[in-house]
Amino acid sequence: MRRPAIPHASIQTPKSAKEVITPTPDPLLSPAEAAEHLGTGVRFIRRLVQERRIRYVKVGRHVRIRASVLDAYIDDHTVPTLREARSAYRRAA
Template structure:
């Protein structure tokens, strides 16, 4: 006896994981804070990876552990850079 497989009608409003904004899902800057890897931070600061890891070890920059991975929030990186700013001297 042959079995008949019932096919469901195609759904018109289903959600899919794509870059399309009409699906109801958004990917990108709307998801919240941007976390950077150690490699990305080193590239952003134009320094070595070892320097960034030393900053993390000495707790000189805020960071997050996500599992065994280390991530640095974009706002924390901007705050670190702003805190290191030195104003120019004025001529007397």
């Protein structure tokens, strides 16, 4: 009996674990979504990108920003309270 040259779809083996696409835990956000995440306007986000103050990803001609980059930006630009700033100084003995 002759075997078909192209196996039938139901006979094919399932994809391996490497071939299955899983959603990334760090989503790519559009400038509008990034602005909503930071609570600012889209213009501010575009200025950060233009001045290269935050990292971004180019997908074709579209700009996308990872959520972790925005979280790092918030952490880097958080101003400490006076109590935290004073605790860095030690009293003289």
